[in-house]
Amino acid sequence: MRIHAAQNLVSQTHTVDLLIVGGGINGSGIARDAAGRGLRVCLVERSDLAAHTSSASTKLIHGGLRYLEHFEFRLVREALAERERLLGIAPHIVRPMRFVLPHVSELRPRWQIRLGLLLYDHLGGRKRLPPSEPIRLDRDPTGAALKPGFVHGFTYPDCSVDDARLVVLNALDAALRGAVILPRTRLERAQAAGDGWRATCVDVNSGRTIDVRARALINAAGCWVEPVRRGMGLKDFHPPRLVQGSHIVVDRLFPGEHAFLLQNPDRRVVFAIPYEDRFTLIGTTDVPFTGDLEAVSISPAEISYLCQTVNRFFKHSVGPADVRWSYSGVRALQDDEAAEAAQVTRDYDLKLELAAAGTPVITVIGGKITTYRKLAEAALALIRPFVGGTLESWTASAPLPGGDLPDGQTEIALDKFRQRWKFVPPHMLERLARTYGTRVELILADARSMADLGECFGGDLTAAEVSYLRDTEWAFTAEDVLWRRTKLGLTMANHNVLQLEAFMAAMVGESHTRATV
DSSP, X not given: OEEESSSSOTTOEEEEEEEEEOOSHHHHHHHHHHHHTTOOEEEEESSSTTOSXXXXXXXXXXXXXXXXXXXXXXXXXXXXXXXXXXXXXXXXXXXEEEEEEEOOTTTSOHHHHHHHHHHHHHHTTOOSSOOOEEEETXXXXXXXXXXXXXXXXXXXXXXXXXXXXXXHHHHHHHHHTTOEEEETEEEEEEEEETTEEEEEEEETTTOOEEEEEEEEEEEOOGGGHHHHHHHTTOOOOOOOEEEEEEEEEEEOOSSSSOEEEEEOTTSOEEEEEEETTTEEEEEOOOEEOXXXXXXXXXXXXXXXXXXXXXXXXXXXXXXXXXXXXEEEEEEEEOOOOOSSGGGSOOOEEEEEEEOGGGOEEEEEEEOOGGGHHHHHHHHHHHHHHHHOOOOOOOTTTSOOTTOOOGGGOHHHHHHHHHHHOTTSOHHHHHHHHHXXXXXXXXXHTTOOSGGGGOOBOSTTOBHHHHHHHHHHSOOOSHHIIIIIIOOGGXXXXXXXXXXXXXXXXXXXXXXXXXXXX
8 A cells, every 4th residue: 555745735734744855864763753653743954855964974874983083982882883773774784894904014013903993893782794803914814905005904894885875764753653754845944833833845846835833843954953943033153163064986906895995194084985886985084164055066186185095005096086986075063163074063952942932943963874773763862852752762772664584584585586577577576675675566566577667877777766766755857866766877878868857757757756555
């Protein structure tokens, strides 16, 4: 059956317990948790879900090994515990990965790194992943891609994640539990009254107005928290510190499924991570941001920095001409007055205020994708005296949509998929399984041949998958499909992109705010 997330919102006034502004990882995570506690929830996002910072991460679920150097033990412990939980509830998009850390004697002594890794092993209650260990890079196959001279190193476990899909799956689960999820809907203004917030929202495509009445409001707009606050008539507060992180994607630099953590002379670190089979993802930078939030892009200096880092370690060198794709995001972090942008804490801060007549609002600052679920729990604990909802925490064990895999194993599910849909090419079926988990059923359904899946747009993307994304995951444009719901934009030819754009344009008259059970 289908539930309609928008439910004919045009020219209507809707009364909810909680209005959430911002469709990134924090907003969608809060929406999911709140809906599961029995609260009436509405989330508005002026762009697509995960359109900005939440789709511009390093694609990792990790404890943050480098944060130990800044003595952020609580943050690392919480993140490592969350790594275990997210592996359990989203095994289709969160996957274990072995990281190799080549030792650079001029930067940190080996004993210091080994001690830090032992602490990393035990700080968060590791159960699912293997421990760290020292290795000889001149003997281990993982060292073959490195330049001569890197003899000693270490390996440790962390996880990769499809960050944009993590956002969408949280929003989808919220919708399946009754939340109203409204991408491409801008909060125009919000006024505090005795009975809560009176908000006016605008559908950015049609210009139509949606009125929402909410007992409480959560501002999870990331870099836009200040403009949102101004639209609510709230007093000034200490603004977040804006830090840009950029990444580049190049052709595969090394074989294998392991990643590298590379130490730089400035004591910052850069990851080199296998990405989408054929590529290596390299990042991130940490530079202060003062520009236009609507036009965030990587600078030549950042590209040079990342290339130089790679060339310091790998036999195969890269330059700006080798960059296949780049992306940048701006993080709104707590301003802890750290001297360098790379040293600013990634911990989160929740600011509860009472506006006119005691109307509550929470402003969310900071956080990292790994700890979004704990942030959501903390936000709901703060707001519960005003809106109610059940006390019991539930999101740590409830699978995200598609995450209910047999024994949490994608391979077991894949074996069953191969038996049922024998006509689907192996590479395509594996991609679908690692993107949608058990919800592959909703895409392939009763198809008995590739022809049953409709038009093909290249990169094994079919009309059946696009229709699912439109009807279920709020995908409205080709960009939504190619760069956030999937990463097929990396390999799709220009004529196929035009073909997809034409196909989706023909759907404009249909609702894109549905959720399918």
